[in-house]
Amino acid sequence: MKSKIDGFMELVKQRNGHEPEFLQAVQEVAETVIPYIIDNDIYFGKNILLRMVEPERLISFRVSWVDDDGEIQVNRGYRVQMNSAIGPYKGGLRFHPTVNASILKFLAFEQVFKNSLTTLPMGGGKGGSDFDPKGKSDNEIMRFCHAFMSELFRHIGPNTDVPAGDIGVGAREIGFMFGMYKKLNNEFTGVLTGKGQSWGGSLIRPEATGYGNVYFAQNMLKRKNDSFEGKTVVISGSGNVAQFAAEKAIELGAKILTLSDSAGYIYDEEGIDTEKLKHVMFIKNEKRGRISEYVEKYPNAKYVAGKRPWSVKCDIALPCATQNELNGEEAKMLIENGCMCVSEGANMPSTPEAIHEFNNAKILFAPGKASNAGGVATSGLEMSQNSLRISWSREEVDNRLKDIMEDIHDSCVQYGANEDGSIDYIRGANIAGFVKVADAMLAQGII
Numbered sequence: 001m002k003s004k005i006d007g008f009m010e011l012v013k014q015r016n017g018h019e020p021e022f023l024q025a026v027q028e029v030a031e032t033v034i035p036y037i038i039d040n041d042i043y044f045g046k047n048i049l050l051r052m053v054e055p056e057r058l059i060s061f062r063v064s065w066v067d068d069d070g071e072i073q074v075n076r077g078y079r080v081q082m083n084s085a086i087g088p089y090k091g092g093l094r095f096h097p098t099v100n101a102s103i104l105k106f107l108a109f110e111q112v113f114k115n116s117l118t119t120l121p122m123g124g125g126k127g128g129s130d131f132d133p134k135g136k137s138d139n140e141i142m143r144f145c146h147a148f149m150s151e152l153f154r155h156i157g158p159n160t161d162v163p164a165g166d167i168g169v170g171a172r173e174i175g176f177m178f179g180m181y182k183k184l185n186n187e188f189t190g191v192l193t194g195k196g197q198s199w200g201g202s203l204i205r206p207e208a209t210g211y212g213n214v215y216f217a218q219n220m221l222k223r224k225n226d227s228f229e230g231k232t233v234v235i236s237g238s239g240n241v242a243q244f245a246a247e248k249a250i251e252l253g254a255k256i257l258t259l260s261d262s263a264g265y266i267y268d269e270e271g272i273d274t275e276k277l278k279h280v281m282f283i284k285n286e287k288r289g290r291i292s293e294y295v296e297k298y299p300n301a302k303y304v305a306g307k308r309p310w311s312v313k314c315d316i317a318l319p320c321a322t323q324n325e326l327n328g329e330e331a332k333m334l335i336e337n338g339c340m341c342v343s344e345g346a347n348m349p350s351t352p353e354a355i356h357e358f359n360n361a362k363i364l365f366a367p368g369k370a371s372n373a374g375g376v377a378t379s380g381l382e383m384s385q386n387s388l389r390i391s392w393s394r395e396e397v398d399n400r401l402k403d404i405m406e407d408i409h410d411s412c413v414q415y416g417a418n419e420d421g422s423i424d425y426i427r428g429a430n431i432a433g434f435v436k437v438a439d440a441m442l443a444q445g446i447i
């Protein structure tokens with residue numbers, strides 16, 4: 001088996017050798033899906049996985065815009081249209097200086113499996129730019145978003161490709177991009193999700209990724225007759241996903257100890273409660289400041305510069321910042337400190353070494369493509385509401401989100417059950433995600 005997986009990875013490396021994040025994401029899938037393909041005649045010998053690792057289309061384009069000093073700036077924009085076997089391409093846009101083809105291809109590849117897991121008809125894509133929103137004025141953000149969409153518009157559409165937010169892209173950016181798309185096409189359609197409430201957005205979409213991650217962890221705990229009640233929780237990040245994961249975990253009776261950003265983390269031993277979380281939302285969403293500012297208002301908490309929060313003792317860890325933010329050593333620390341559940345809110349936040357540690361310790365571990373799928377699932381619900389030209393209530397969308405997270409959990413259990421009764425959620429998510437896309441590809445022939 002190892003030689004089959006190595007042989008496959010050799011082929012992928014020949015074409016993508018300079019793309020480490022993409023190779024990491026493919027390796028994780030290959031290790032679990034290739035044995036399944038070999039055991040199942042209908043998939044064997046069809047090179048389905050080899051087809052799935054090649055994007056259907058990768059678009060790269062120039063984005064020129066003018067900053068507040070009148071200087072012309074040039075960034076690179078991308079859209080990776082990875083797989084459309086089960087629906088229009090769907091996935092977020094990331095604006096961050098580290099964005100490159102490797103990062104977007106890993107995200108787009110993960111998105112194909114994730115979207116398949118949601119039970120909704122969505123293919124996989126991802127895009128973005130190496131533009132850094134940090135420190136930019138609202139006018140600069142608007143000019144950049146308009147310039148970005150003035151090229152992207154010709155490649156997307158409500159039945160072709162429906163982007164949304166990711167790191168550095170929230171409601172403000174979606175608004176500017178939607179405005180330019182509408183102007184260029186002269187039509188009001190659900191071409192983006194994560195829109196504002198008064199112009200086609202879905203209730204609960206802002207909360208959905210963080211809430212969904214907690215719902216997924218809740219399902220894992222429930223299988224063990226356990227819950228969030230009274231648990232200590234360490235969270236990384238302080239953006240969209242981290243904020244709403246914290247909000248839901250607090251509601252379920254947990255105590256949140258940490259939040260972080262790329263400069264360091266805050267540790268509040270007394271717990272970050274609803275009131276304090278509101279202040280975090282003010283710092284991050286309105287002031288667009290740093291998480292270190294938390295301790296100015298709450299001096300009993302401490303700020304640890306230049307470090308990640310994984311050395312803090314906890315029951316549950318929710319990595320909600322970015323890829324490869326939790327390594328093998330940090331995983332060991334979490335386990336030694338008694339952590340019994342890790343549920344990924346970010347995409348691929350745990351390194352392969354960290355995952356190895358979690359598996360060896362047999363703690364509950366949920367891969368992002370399953371546990372953070374609530375965001376894109378609710379985007380799918382936004383698309384449905386746009387097509388029907390109606391808006392569902394908060395309760396209706398939240399109930400659908402809960403049901404979808406339970407379905408995803410059950411699919412992972414179906415395909416990931418070990419003989420000893422434990423669940424390999426990675427194997428479960430990869431195979432369950434693969435089957436639906438592979439079946440559609442087989443039905444549609446070699447294209």
Ligand SMILES: NC(=O)C1=CN([C@@H]2O[C@H](COP(=O)(O)OP(=O)(O)OC[C@H]3O[C@@H](n4cnc5c(N)ncnc54)[C@H](O)[C@@H]3O)[C@@H](O)[C@H]2O)C=CC1
Nearest residue numbers: 166167168209237238239240241261262321322346347375
């Ligand atoms: N927004 C969404 O609906 C979804 C987001 N995700 C993933 O969740 C993660 C967070 O995304 P959002 O919260 O939407 O973005 P965001 O832009 O709202 O927040 C990102 C957070 O990560 C922190 N961060 C960025 N780079 C970092 C680094 N190198 N080290 C430590 N912290 C860093 C930022 O300070 C910020 O707190 C990403 O991995 C994203 O791909 C996954 C599914 C859906």
Ligand SMILES: O=C(O)CCC(=O)C(=O)O
Nearest residue numbers: 091092164166375376379
């Ligand atoms: O809502 C969406 O379409 C995108 C969400 C996303 O980018 C993700 O799941 O990583």
